[in-house]
Amino acid sequence: MNSKKKSVIDYNHKVLEVRNLKQYFKVGVGNRRMTVKAIDGISFDIYKREVFGLVGESGCGKTTTGRTIIKIYNATDGTIKYNGRIIGAGLQGDKQRIRELKQNRKLEIIQQNPLKKKIYELKQKAKSDIHVLNDDINKIRVQTEVEVNKLKAKPAEFSNVLELALHRYETEKNQVLRERKIKLDRISENDIKDAINMYNKTINVIKRKTVDKSKYIKSLQVNKEEIEEAIEEIKTTEVENLNVAKEKLLKTIESLDPKLVSVYEKQVTSNNPVKYVAHVDLKSEIVKNKIKEIEDYYEKVLVKLKSDYDVELNEISKNKPDKQELKNSINELKANAKQKIKAIQDKINKIKQETKAQILQVKQDAKKEPNKFLVNQSEIDKVKNKYKKLIQEAKEVLREHRYLNKIKETPKEKRARLQKMEELKEAYQKKIVGLSPEAAAREKEAYENEIRKLNESIPNYANTMSTMQMVFQDPIASLNPRMIVKDIISEGLIVRGERDSKLINEKVNKILDIVGLTPDHATRYPHEFSGGQRQRIGIARALITNPDFVIADEPISALDVSIQAQILNLLSDLKNELGLTILFIAHDLSVVKYFCDRIAVMYFGKIVEMASSEELFKNPLHPYTKSLLSAIPQPDPIYEANRSRVVYNPSIHNYTIDKPELVEITPGHFIYANNEELAKYKEELGIK
Amino acid sequence: MGNQVIKNKEKDVILKVENLKISFKTQQGILHAIRGIDFELYRGETLAIVGESGSGKSVTARAIMGLLAGNANHESGSIMYQGQDLMLIPEEEFHRIRGTKIAMIFQDPMSSLNPIMRVGKQITETLVLKMKISKASAKQKALELMREVGIPEPEKRYHQYPFQFSGGMRQRIVIAIALANNAEILICDEPTTALDVTIQAQILELINKIKKERNLSVIFITHDLGVVANMADRALVMYAGKVVEYGTTNEIFYNPKHPYTWALLASMPNLDTTTDRLDAIPGTPPNLINPPVGDAFSLRNKYALQIDFEVEPPLFKVSDTHYAATWLLHPDAPKVNPPKAVLDIMKKGGTLNEQ
Incomplete structure (x- = not known):
C-alpha cells in the first residue's frame, strides 16, 4: 500500500523519538488520593512522512500521549525527542537515578568497613525475617475480619429472609383482597343496575295497569259515585304498591352497597302500586348468595396463603441464628487470632533481641581483635570519588532536562x-x-x-514547537465561537510574531483554498459552518504555520458518515502534497488500517503490539489485538453472521516472575510479552 | 446472528407507518424533516434505519414514541399500532403505550440518565409509576433486570450514581430501564455511537440476546453499515426525509440499487479497502427548508440523469422485499456499474446474489 502513495517514507530521518514516556496523574484528596498511570512507559519512533496510528479503547492513554507530545502536559518520566532535540523530559527517572546512586554508594562504602558490614548484614536479615512475619500477622487479621463479618451478617441475613417472606405474603394477600373487592364491586354494580331496571319496568307496568283498570271501570255502566270510589281505591293501592317497590329497591341497594342509597333515593321518586316486590327479593337473595360464594372462595384462598406463610415461617425460623452462639463463636475466632498474632509477635521480639545480642557480640569482637576489622580507607575514598562524579553527571542531566522541558537554552x-x-x-x-x-x-x-x-x-516555544501542530477531535468544541474564521486560523502566525496583516490575509486565503473552503468563508463565525467544514477549519489552523508534524487526535470520529471520507481524503492529499508526518489517533480500526503505515495498539497505558498496518492485520499476535480486530463490524452480512468475538481477559498473563517488555519478534513487529509468551508467539508465526 | 429472515413464517405486522409527513416550524421557514415515508415492522424482526444525520431517522423514531418537539407539525399520514393511529391519540392515551408497549434506547448514555438520581431509583421509577407495584418488589425486579443486562454486583450498583458507571455500563442501565415494563417494540436510536468498539460489540450482543429471549421487534437506527450487517433482518436507507431503498439485509448489501446506498457503502474504508482514495460523497445533505426538485440526492450523485433533476423517482420494485427509488431502475435508463468498492462487497455475496 505504501508504494501506491506519492510521498515516500524516509526511514533515516526520525521526526519523533519517544522513549519510556510516562504520564501519571494524581487524583483525589485525603485517603482517596491515588496515582493514575495514564501512560506507563511507552517508546516509539515516527519517521519522516509516515502516518503512525495509535489505536485503543477510550481510557487507554492515546489522547494523553498526543497531548504530552505537544506539551499540553509535562511528562512524568521519559523523553520526547523532536527532530533530534529533546522537547519534553520527565524528571522522575532522573531523580530516581540520583537516589539509586546514593544508595549504591552507601552500600559500597559499607562493604569496605568489616564491622559496619557485619552489623548491616545482621540488621538486613532481621528486617527481612520480621517483614515476612508482619505479613503473616496482616493475613491473619484480614482473614479473621472476613470470617467475623460473615458471622455478624447472619442475623441481618435472617431478618432479610424473614422480611422478604413477609413481604411476599403481604403482596399476595393484598393481591387477593384487591381481586375480591373488584369482583364484589362488579356484582353490586351490575345488580344495582338490574334492580333499578326492574323497578322502572314494574312501575311502568303498575301505572299502565292502573290506567287500564280505570278505563275498564269507566267503561262499566255504573253510577258516577261508585266509579269515583273505585278509582280512588285503585289509586291508593297504586301509591301503596309504588312505595313498597321503592322501599324494596332501596333495601336491595342497601344490601349491596349502603353508600349508594342516598344517590338512588333521589332517582326513585315516583309512587305506584307494585307486583314485582317478590322479584327484587329474589334478586337480592341471588346476589347475597353470589357474594357469599365469592367471599367463601377468597376466605379459603386467604387461609391457604396464611397457612403457607406459616409453614414457610416455620421453615425459616429453623435456621434462626442464636445470638449467644454467634457471639461465642465470634469471640472464639477473635481470641484465636489474638493468640496466633501474640505468638508471632513474640517471635519478632525474639528476633529483635537476638539481633541486638549478635550486634553487641560483633562490636565486642571488634574491640578484642581490631586487626580483623580494619577499615580500608583508601578504597572508600576511591568509591566516594567515583560516585561523586556519577552523581554530578546525573544532576547535570536533571538540570539539562529541566531546561529542555521548558524549551529554554541549557x-x-x-x-x-x-x-x-x-x-x-x-x-x-x-x-x-x-x-x-x-x-x-x-x-x-x-x-x-x-x-x-x-x-x-x-530555542524557544515559537521556533521549536511551531512545526508541530494538532487537530482536535471535536470540531465544535475546539473552535472559539466568538472569533471569526480568519482570526482562528491566523492566531498561530500572530503568536509566532507575524504582524503584516496583508501577508496574514494572503496566507489565510491560501490555506482556506487548500482545505477546500473559499476565501469568503474567512469572515464568518464557526457556528455558520457544518461539522465537516468546521473540521476543515481545524485542519487549516493546524497547517497555517507550515508544520512538518501533525498530531490528529480522532479527527473524524465526531463527523457524519458521508463527511468522514471527505476529511480522510483531504488529510491524505495534504500528506502527499506537503510531505506531512502524521500521528493519527483513532479507535476505528478500519480507518486506521486504511490510513496508517504503522500502527501501535495501546492497552491501559502500554503499547501491547506495534507493526506495519498490513502485518498487524495479517498476523495479530497479542490477545488484545485479536479481540479488537474481532470486534469490528463489517458491511458484509455473511461475514457478520460468522464473526465470533474474542474476549480479552488480561488475567491470562502471568507477569509475577517473568517480567514482560516490548520486543521485536520479526523485523518491524513489536510485541509486549515475557520470554514464555514470546516463545508461544514465535511458534504461532512459525519461526524458531 | 440477526439474519434469520422471517420468510416462511406468517409476517405479522406490528407497526405500520403510512405516508408520514412531518415538518418543523423554524425561524428560517418550514423544515420538511420527513417527506412521506411508508414502512412496516414485523413481529420479532430487527429493522435497521440507515442514513446520515438530518435524514429524518431520529424524527421517525420520535414520532413513533410521541416525543416530537413542540414546533413539529404532523402534515399527513399515520402510524398504526394495535388498531390506533399513534399520531392522533391524545397524550393521556399515549401514557399507556409509551414505555410500556414501545420503549426507546437513546444515543448518549451520558445525558439520558439523571445525574443526581441513583440508578436503582431510575429503573424502579417506571415500575412504580406504570406497573403500580410496591417499591420493595420493584427493587427485586430492578435487580433482576440489572442482572439480565449483565451488570455485576447489582446489589451494590443499585445504590450508585450514573457517574460511577462507565459508558458501556451506563448504556446497560438505559437498556434495563427500557426493558422494565416488558415492551414489545424497542427503538434503539444509535445506541452504540458513543461507545468503544469492544463495548459496542458487547452491547449489540446484549440487544440481540434480549430480542431473542423476549421476542421483541426492534427498530435500530444507525449510520454504521457494519452494525446493520450484524443486527438487522431488513434495512431501510433514508435520505433527506425519504426512503430511498429498502430490502432484506442481504439485498441491501449484496444487490444495492440506489446510488446513495452505493455511496454509503463505498465512502467508508473497511478492512479490505486497498484503494488510494475513498469515494467520498461530495457536498453536504440538502437543506430541507427548500427541498430540491426531483431526486434529493441528484446534486451529490455522479450517476444522476437529467430526469433526476426534474421528477422525483417512484419506488421501483426489484424483488418482493426489495424496492429502490431511483430512475436508474426504469427500463429506459442507461446501464451503469456501481463503484468498485461496492462491486467488491457484492462479490462477497456471490452465490446469494444470483438466487
Missing part, C-alpha cells in the same frame, strides 16, 4: 553559544585590521549577520 548550550560568539568576535577583530573602510563595512555586516543567526537559534 547552561551547556549557553556556554557553547557565548564561546562561539567570542571566537567570532576575535576572528572579526583580526580580519578588519588593515582593511579599507568598504571592505571593513562588508566584514562588519557579515559578522553581525552571524551573531544574529546565533541569537535567533536560541
Whole structure:
C-alpha cells in the first residue's frame, strides 16, 4: 500500500523519538488520593512522512500521549525527542537515578568497613525475617475480619429472609383482597343496575295497569259515585304498591352497597302500586348468595396463603441464628487470632533481641581483635570519588532536562553559544585590521549577520514547537465561537510574531483554498459552518504555520458518515502534497488500517503490539489485538453472521516472575510479552 | 446472528407507518424533516434505519414514541399500532403505550440518565409509576433486570450514581430501564455511537440476546453499515426525509440499487479497502427548508440523469422485499456499474446474489 502513495517514507530521518514516556496523574484528596498511570512507559519512533496510528479503547492513554507530545502536559518520566532535540523530559527517572546512586554508594562504602558490614548484614536479615512475619500477622487479621463479618451478617441475613417472606405474603394477600373487592364491586354494580331496571319496568307496568283498570271501570255502566270510589281505591293501592317497590329497591341497594342509597333515593321518586316486590327479593337473595360464594372462595384462598406463610415461617425460623452462639463463636475466632498474632509477635521480639545480642557480640569482637576489622580507607575514598562524579553527571542531566522541558537554552548550550560568539568576535577583530573602510563595512555586516543567526537559534516555544501542530477531535468544541474564521486560523502566525496583516490575509486565503473552503468563508463565525467544514477549519489552523508534524487526535470520529471520507481524503492529499508526518489517533480500526503505515495498539497505558498496518492485520499476535480486530463490524452480512468475538481477559498473563517488555519478534513487529509468551508467539508465526 | 429472515413464517405486522409527513416550524421557514415515508415492522424482526444525520431517522423514531418537539407539525399520514393511529391519540392515551408497549434506547448514555438520581431509583421509577407495584418488589425486579443486562454486583450498583458507571455500563442501565415494563417494540436510536468498539460489540450482543429471549421487534437506527450487517433482518436507507431503498439485509448489501446506498457503502474504508482514495460523497445533505426538485440526492450523485433533476423517482420494485427509488431502475435508463468498492462487497455475496 505504501508504494501506491506519492510521498515516500524516509526511514533515516526520525521526526519523533519517544522513549519510556510516562504520564501519571494524581487524583483525589485525603485517603482517596491515588496515582493514575495514564501512560506507563511507552517508546516509539515516527519517521519522516509516515502516518503512525495509535489505536485503543477510550481510557487507554492515546489522547494523553498526543497531548504530552505537544506539551499540553509535562511528562512524568521519559523523553520526547523532536527532530533530534529533546522537547519534553520527565524528571522522575532522573531523580530516581540520583537516589539509586546514593544508595549504591552507601552500600559500597559499607562493604569496605568489616564491622559496619557485619552489623548491616545482621540488621538486613532481621528486617527481612520480621517483614515476612508482619505479613503473616496482616493475613491473619484480614482473614479473621472476613470470617467475623460473615458471622455478624447472619442475623441481618435472617431478618432479610424473614422480611422478604413477609413481604411476599403481604403482596399476595393484598393481591387477593384487591381481586375480591373488584369482583364484589362488579356484582353490586351490575345488580344495582338490574334492580333499578326492574323497578322502572314494574312501575311502568303498575301505572299502565292502573290506567287500564280505570278505563275498564269507566267503561262499566255504573253510577258516577261508585266509579269515583273505585278509582280512588285503585289509586291508593297504586301509591301503596309504588312505595313498597321503592322501599324494596332501596333495601336491595342497601344490601349491596349502603353508600349508594342516598344517590338512588333521589332517582326513585315516583309512587305506584307494585307486583314485582317478590322479584327484587329474589334478586337480592341471588346476589347475597353470589357474594357469599365469592367471599367463601377468597376466605379459603386467604387461609391457604396464611397457612403457607406459616409453614414457610416455620421453615425459616429453623435456621434462626442464636445470638449467644454467634457471639461465642465470634469471640472464639477473635481470641484465636489474638493468640496466633501474640505468638508471632513474640517471635519478632525474639528476633529483635537476638539481633541486638549478635550486634553487641560483633562490636565486642571488634574491640578484642581490631586487626580483623580494619577499615580500608583508601578504597572508600576511591568509591566516594567515583560516585561523586556519577552523581554530578546525573544532576547535570536533571538540570539539562529541566531546561529542555521548558524549551529554554541549557547552561551547556549557553556556554557553547557565548564561546562561539567570542571566537567570532576575535576572528572579526583580526580580519578588519588593515582593511579599507568598504571592505571593513562588508566584514562588519557579515559578522553581525552571524551573531544574529546565533541569537535567533536560541530555542524557544515559537521556533521549536511551531512545526508541530494538532487537530482536535471535536470540531465544535475546539473552535472559539466568538472569533471569526480568519482570526482562528491566523492566531498561530500572530503568536509566532507575524504582524503584516496583508501577508496574514494572503496566507489565510491560501490555506482556506487548500482545505477546500473559499476565501469568503474567512469572515464568518464557526457556528455558520457544518461539522465537516468546521473540521476543515481545524485542519487549516493546524497547517497555517507550515508544520512538518501533525498530531490528529480522532479527527473524524465526531463527523457524519458521508463527511468522514471527505476529511480522510483531504488529510491524505495534504500528506502527499506537503510531505506531512502524521500521528493519527483513532479507535476505528478500519480507518486506521486504511490510513496508517504503522500502527501501535495501546492497552491501559502500554503499547501491547506495534507493526506495519498490513502485518498487524495479517498476523495479530497479542490477545488484545485479536479481540479488537474481532470486534469490528463489517458491511458484509455473511461475514457478520460468522464473526465470533474474542474476549480479552488480561488475567491470562502471568507477569509475577517473568517480567514482560516490548520486543521485536520479526523485523518491524513489536510485541509486549515475557520470554514464555514470546516463545508461544514465535511458534504461532512459525519461526524458531 | 440477526439474519434469520422471517420468510416462511406468517409476517405479522406490528407497526405500520403510512405516508408520514412531518415538518418543523423554524425561524428560517418550514423544515420538511420527513417527506412521506411508508414502512412496516414485523413481529420479532430487527429493522435497521440507515442514513446520515438530518435524514429524518431520529424524527421517525420520535414520532413513533410521541416525543416530537413542540414546533413539529404532523402534515399527513399515520402510524398504526394495535388498531390506533399513534399520531392522533391524545397524550393521556399515549401514557399507556409509551414505555410500556414501545420503549426507546437513546444515543448518549451520558445525558439520558439523571445525574443526581441513583440508578436503582431510575429503573424502579417506571415500575412504580406504570406497573403500580410496591417499591420493595420493584427493587427485586430492578435487580433482576440489572442482572439480565449483565451488570455485576447489582446489589451494590443499585445504590450508585450514573457517574460511577462507565459508558458501556451506563448504556446497560438505559437498556434495563427500557426493558422494565416488558415492551414489545424497542427503538434503539444509535445506541452504540458513543461507545468503544469492544463495548459496542458487547452491547449489540446484549440487544440481540434480549430480542431473542423476549421476542421483541426492534427498530435500530444507525449510520454504521457494519452494525446493520450484524443486527438487522431488513434495512431501510433514508435520505433527506425519504426512503430511498429498502430490502432484506442481504439485498441491501449484496444487490444495492440506489446510488446513495452505493455511496454509503463505498465512502467508508473497511478492512479490505486497498484503494488510494475513498469515494467520498461530495457536498453536504440538502437543506430541507427548500427541498430540491426531483431526486434529493441528484446534486451529490455522479450517476444522476437529467430526469433526476426534474421528477422525483417512484419506488421501483426489484424483488418482493426489495424496492429502490431511483430512475436508474426504469427500463429506459442507461446501464451503469456501481463503484468498485461496492462491486467488491457484492462479490462477497456471490452465490446469494444470483438466487
